[in-house]
Amino acid sequence: MxxxxxxxxxxxxxxxxxxxxxxxxxxxxxxxxxxxxxxxxxxxxxxxxxxxxxxxxxxxxxxxxxxxxxxxxxxxxxxDPSLRFQLGHPPGEDCDFRDGPHKFVVLENNGIHELAVDFCGCMGATPVLDQLINIGWFPATVKEPEMCATLSLLRRFHTLNLQGRVPAYDFYNTLEVLSDRAGMRDVPDRREQITLMAREYRHLQMCKCAGRGHDGTGVPQSADSAELLYGIDATKRRELVIPCRACPHPGINLPEGWEKEPPEKAWKYQLILSEDANFKMKGHLTSTREKDPTLGPGFAYMVANDGYLEHLAKYVDQDEISHCVVFAALWRANNKRAKGLRASGIGLVSCSRHELFRANGTGDLQKGEKYANMDYLWFSSVMGIALLSIIASYDIACQWFRHFWEQMKALTDEMHLPESVKVQFKGVERNWSWLNMIARPVSVMGPGSREDTIDNFCGYANWRKTVSMGNSLLRKMVLAIPKAMLHNRAFHAFTDGLREGHEDELMRWEAEVRAWEQDHDQPCPYDYPEDNAPTMEEEEHARAEKGDSRTNKPASFILAGLEIEEEQYAADLQRKRTLLLGMVKRLRDEQAHFMPGLAALLGTEPPVESSRRPEEMQLHLPSSFAKEVCERICVADLPAEEEWLHVAQAHEALHDLRRHLRIRTLAHQFKRRHTAGQGAYTKSQVLQSGIEERIKEAAAWYGTAREALVQLRGPGDWEAVLQVLQKKDIRGMNERTLNDEEKEEERKARIQAGLPPDEEEVDEFGDVVEPTVLFNLETGEGTRTLSWIWYTGAARAVSDVTTNGELHDDIRVEWTKAQARADRWREEVILLEEEMRRVLAYCIWKAEWWDERRAARTGISAELAEGLRAYATEQAARERYWAAVAVEVEVDDEVAYGEYDDEEGDADEDLLD
Structure with missing residues (x-):
C-alpha cells in the first residue's frame, strides 16, 4: 500500500x-x-x-x-511583469487616479510574495492604512508602506507563539523555506519587520477584546485641558486584563448585602491571592526604554514602570529577603550569574484557587527578591479593592507579614488598603510552568518587548482558563463532594469511638480549635507534643545561635538532597515530575561544588536530562559510597553533615511511628466495639487505611536514614539506640497478634458485616494487613516484651491514655486534624458552589456590558458603526453561551451530589448547609 x-x-x-x-x-x-x-x-x-x-x-x-x-x-x-493590483476599488475596477505602482513585499501563510500595488487616488479616498486593512493586509509602517503581513498570517503566528511558543525568528525562517526550499531565489529578509508587526497586532487584539474600540465617553487629555482622548489613547491602567470570574467582584458577581453576612458565611467572599518570585524569567541588558518602549504601560499584568522604578529607587541598598536553610542552596543557584542582567527574575501575584494572573501584579526583580519589589507588586494588584477579607499566600509569609502594614505606608496613598480589610497570611509555592516556557526568548528582548510579551502570555493563560472554567469547576466539585462525605464520615466515626468516657475532653478540644481559629496567638491545637530528640530544624537553629550555622554551607546541600528523596517517594509523583526534575538539576549544580570528584568517579553515569524518570535518578549523596571513596570525592565536612542530619531524621521517623501506632491502637478499640454492620465496618476502614499508610511511610523513612548511617558510621554503640526495625517491631504498646480464638471472633464479625469471612485485608500498598488485638498490661499480659521503639531514645509515653485517665495529646491532635479535614472539604464544596454562581453572574453582567457598547460611539461612518455593532454582538452572544454552559454545570453538580446520597446520608445531610 x-x-x-x-x-x-x-x-x-x-x-x-x-x-x-x-x-x-x-x-x-x-x-x-x-x-x-x-x-x-x-x-x-x-x-x-x-x-x-x-x-x-x-x-x-x-x-x-x-x-x-x-x-x-x-x-x-x-x-506578467506588467500586472498591478488595485486597492481601494471593487475587484476588476481600476482607479483613474491610481497612486502607483508601489513595490510591496507581502507575508502570507504560504510564503513571501513580491507584488506591484496601486493605491486609490480618487477624491475622498480612504487613507492608505484603511485601504490595506480592508483587504486584510497589516502594514509594517503607516508612512510610505512597502511591506505587509496578512491578518491571517499574524493570527496564525500569534496562536503558534502563545500555544506552541514558536518565536518570530523561527516562524519567518519557515516562510523562507516555503518560498524557496532549494535556495534558488533571493528572498527578501523581513525578520525585524515581522517582529514589530506581531507585537503591534497582539497589543491591538488585547485592546479590541477589552472593548477599547467601543469607548465613546473619552477622558480629558490632562487636568487643565478640555480635549478628550478616546479609544486606546484613553486606556487606563488594568483595563486590558482578563479577570478571574470565579473570584469575588463587588457590584458584578456578589449578591446584594454580601458585606453584611455573619462570619460563618462571610468567609465565602474573601479573595485568596498568591505571590512568588521566579528567577528563570531573567532579562538581559539589551536596548533601552527610549528605543523600545512598552505599548501598554500598566494596561494589563505588568506593573507600570514609572511609579514602580521611582519606588525602588528609595531602596537600592535594601538586602534581599532572607531564606531559611532548606532553600539557601537553591536560592543561590537561582541568583548566580546576575552580571549583565536588567532583571534577575520577576515577581508575580495571582489568584490562588484558579491561578489567573492579577492586574498590575507582575514586575521585574532587579537583583534578588527584595521586600520593596514584592510589597509594591502585591499592593498594586489589590489597589482599589472593595472586599473585606484577603488571604495572602507567600512561601516566606512567616517573615513577610511581620512588617506588612508598615511596608504599606511607604507606598502612595492610592495603593493603601482600607482599614476594614482583614489580611491573613499563608505560606505556599506557586506553579511557574506556563511562564517558564518563554523564559529564554524574553530574556534577550528589549524592555518594552519583554513587558508586552509577558502581558500577552499572561492574558492568554487567563483566557484559556476562562474558557474552560465551567468544566474546571465541575471537575473540582465531582472530586470535592465524595471527599467531603468521606472525611465527614471518618470524623464522625473517630468521634464516636472517643465519646464514651471522654465527652468533656472532646468539648474542650472543640473550644481550643475555635479559640485558635479566632486568635492564632492562642496555643495551636494541631501541634504535636515534642520529643526530647532534636529535629533537623532545631539542630540547625541551635547551631545558628552558637555562630556555627550551616546556612549556605554543606548542610544546605544535604538538606536539599533529603528533600528530593522525600519527593521521589511521593504518592502524587505523577503531578510532580517536572518540579522534581528541576530540583535534581539544581542539586547537580551544587553537587559539582561539594562533591568535586564525583564526575570523574561516575564517568559513565547518564546526565540528569536522560530518559530516566526523576524518581529513579540516583542522587549520589556521600552515604551512597564507601568511607574511603567519600574522602576522595567530597569536601571535608560533607559526610559529617549528612551524618548528623540522618540522626535527626531517624529520631523524627521514630517519633512519627510511635504517634501513628498510638492512633492505630485507638482505631482498633473502635473497630471491635462497632463492627455490627456493613456501615460501621466501612467507617472504621476509612480511618484505618490512612493510619496504616502513615505507619508504613514512617517505618520506610527510618530504614532509609539508618541505612545511610550504617554507610557513614559503620557498626558501633549507636546501634543500641537506633536498632534495626523489623516488621514485628512495628506494633503499639498494647497490641499483639490475634490468637486462634480471637481470629474466630474476627471471622464471625466479618460474616455479620456481610463481608467474605476468610478474605485477607490488603492495604493500599498491596501488603496483607496482619490482624492485631489490644491487651491489658495489668491482666495477664503485663510481662510481654515491648517493641524496642517504645523505650529507646526519646520515647516517653506508654499508652493512648495518660496517668490521669485523659486521652494522650497525640489522640487530641489526630482528632483535631480529622475535624479540620472534614471542615475544609465541606468548605471546599460550599466555595465551589459559590464560585460557580459567580461565574454565571459574571457572564450575565459581561453580556449586558457588551450590549451597552453596541452603539456607544457616535459621529462615525456607517461601516465602522456596523463593525462595532457586530463585534459587540458576537462577544455578548459568547457570554450568553458560557452562561448557558454554566447553568448546565450546576445541574450536573446536583446530579453528581445525588450519586453519593446513599444509606449513610444521615451524617452528610447538613454538608452544604
Whole structure:
C-alpha cells in the first residue's frame, strides 16, 4: 500500500493525465499549458492568459511553471511583469487616479510574495492604512508602506507563539523555506519587520477584546485641558486584563448585602491571592526604554514602570529577603550569574484557587527578591479593592507579614488598603510552568518587548482558563463532594469511638480549635507534643545561635538532597515530575561544588536530562559510597553533615511511628466495639487505611536514614539506640497478634458485616494487613516484651491514655486534624458552589456590558458603526453561551451530589448547609 501512496505522490510531480487536453480554463482552447496553482482546487493546468486572469484577485497564490521537463516555482509577477493590483476599488475596477505602482513585499501563510500595488487616488479616498486593512493586509509602517503581513498570517503566528511558543525568528525562517526550499531565489529578509508587526497586532487584539474600540465617553487629555482622548489613547491602567470570574467582584458577581453576612458565611467572599518570585524569567541588558518602549504601560499584568522604578529607587541598598536553610542552596543557584542582567527574575501575584494572573501584579526583580519589589507588586494588584477579607499566600509569609502594614505606608496613598480589610497570611509555592516556557526568548528582548510579551502570555493563560472554567469547576466539585462525605464520615466515626468516657475532653478540644481559629496567638491545637530528640530544624537553629550555622554551607546541600528523596517517594509523583526534575538539576549544580570528584568517579553515569524518570535518578549523596571513596570525592565536612542530619531524621521517623501506632491502637478499640454492620465496618476502614499508610511511610523513612548511617558510621554503640526495625517491631504498646480464638471472633464479625469471612485485608500498598488485638498490661499480659521503639531514645509515653485517665495529646491532635479535614472539604464544596454562581453572574453582567457598547460611539461612518455593532454582538452572544454552559454545570453538580446520597446520608445531610 505504501508503494501506491508513493507512486501517487510522484505522479503529481508531472503534469498528470489531462495535460494533453489543453488548458482547463473555462472556454479556453489553448493547447499549450505551462502553469498550475498549488493553492487552487485541483491543481489544474492552465495557459499563461488563463492563469493571469484567474489570479488577478488572488495575488498571493503559489504558481508553478512546467519548464525544462519539471515544474519550477514562479510568481504571478514573473508571469506578467506588467500586472498591478488595485486597492481601494471593487475587484476588476481600476482607479483613474491610481497612486502607483508601489513595490510591496507581502507575508502570507504560504510564503513571501513580491507584488506591484496601486493605491486609490480618487477624491475622498480612504487613507492608505484603511485601504490595506480592508483587504486584510497589516502594514509594517503607516508612512510610505512597502511591506505587509496578512491578518491571517499574524493570527496564525500569534496562536503558534502563545500555544506552541514558536518565536518570530523561527516562524519567518519557515516562510523562507516555503518560498524557496532549494535556495534558488533571493528572498527578501523581513525578520525585524515581522517582529514589530506581531507585537503591534497582539497589543491591538488585547485592546479590541477589552472593548477599547467601543469607548465613546473619552477622558480629558490632562487636568487643565478640555480635549478628550478616546479609544486606546484613553486606556487606563488594568483595563486590558482578563479577570478571574470565579473570584469575588463587588457590584458584578456578589449578591446584594454580601458585606453584611455573619462570619460563618462571610468567609465565602474573601479573595485568596498568591505571590512568588521566579528567577528563570531573567532579562538581559539589551536596548533601552527610549528605543523600545512598552505599548501598554500598566494596561494589563505588568506593573507600570514609572511609579514602580521611582519606588525602588528609595531602596537600592535594601538586602534581599532572607531564606531559611532548606532553600539557601537553591536560592543561590537561582541568583548566580546576575552580571549583565536588567532583571534577575520577576515577581508575580495571582489568584490562588484558579491561578489567573492579577492586574498590575507582575514586575521585574532587579537583583534578588527584595521586600520593596514584592510589597509594591502585591499592593498594586489589590489597589482599589472593595472586599473585606484577603488571604495572602507567600512561601516566606512567616517573615513577610511581620512588617506588612508598615511596608504599606511607604507606598502612595492610592495603593493603601482600607482599614476594614482583614489580611491573613499563608505560606505556599506557586506553579511557574506556563511562564517558564518563554523564559529564554524574553530574556534577550528589549524592555518594552519583554513587558508586552509577558502581558500577552499572561492574558492568554487567563483566557484559556476562562474558557474552560465551567468544566474546571465541575471537575473540582465531582472530586470535592465524595471527599467531603468521606472525611465527614471518618470524623464522625473517630468521634464516636472517643465519646464514651471522654465527652468533656472532646468539648474542650472543640473550644481550643475555635479559640485558635479566632486568635492564632492562642496555643495551636494541631501541634504535636515534642520529643526530647532534636529535629533537623532545631539542630540547625541551635547551631545558628552558637555562630556555627550551616546556612549556605554543606548542610544546605544535604538538606536539599533529603528533600528530593522525600519527593521521589511521593504518592502524587505523577503531578510532580517536572518540579522534581528541576530540583535534581539544581542539586547537580551544587553537587559539582561539594562533591568535586564525583564526575570523574561516575564517568559513565547518564546526565540528569536522560530518559530516566526523576524518581529513579540516583542522587549520589556521600552515604551512597564507601568511607574511603567519600574522602576522595567530597569536601571535608560533607559526610559529617549528612551524618548528623540522618540522626535527626531517624529520631523524627521514630517519633512519627510511635504517634501513628498510638492512633492505630485507638482505631482498633473502635473497630471491635462497632463492627455490627456493613456501615460501621466501612467507617472504621476509612480511618484505618490512612493510619496504616502513615505507619508504613514512617517505618520506610527510618530504614532509609539508618541505612545511610550504617554507610557513614559503620557498626558501633549507636546501634543500641537506633536498632534495626523489623516488621514485628512495628506494633503499639498494647497490641499483639490475634490468637486462634480471637481470629474466630474476627471471622464471625466479618460474616455479620456481610463481608467474605476468610478474605485477607490488603492495604493500599498491596501488603496483607496482619490482624492485631489490644491487651491489658495489668491482666495477664503485663510481662510481654515491648517493641524496642517504645523505650529507646526519646520515647516517653506508654499508652493512648495518660496517668490521669485523659486521652494522650497525640489522640487530641489526630482528632483535631480529622475535624479540620472534614471542615475544609465541606468548605471546599460550599466555595465551589459559590464560585460557580459567580461565574454565571459574571457572564450575565459581561453580556449586558457588551450590549451597552453596541452603539456607544457616535459621529462615525456607517461601516465602522456596523463593525462595532457586530463585534459587540458576537462577544455578548459568547457570554450568553458560557452562561448557558454554566447553568448546565450546576445541574450536573446536583446530579453528581445525588450519586453519593446513599444509606449513610444521615451524617452528610447538613454538608452544604
Amino acid at each position: 505504501r508503494n501506491n501512496f508513493q507512486d501517487a505522490l510522484l505522479r503529481r510531480e508531472g503534469r498528470g493525465p489531462w495535460w494533453a487536453k489543453g488548458c482547463m480554463g473555462e472556454g479556453c482552447l489553448e493547447l499549450r499549458t505551462e502553469y498550475r496553482c498549488d493553492n487552487c482546487f485541483g491543481s489544474r493546468l492552465l495557459c499563461k492568459r488563463c492563469v493571469v486572469e484567474r489570479h488577478r484577485d488572488e495575488p498571493l497564490h503559489i504558481l508553478q511553471k512546467w519548464e525544462g521537463g519539471y515544474f519550477r516555482p514562479c510568481s504571478l509577477q514573473s508571469v
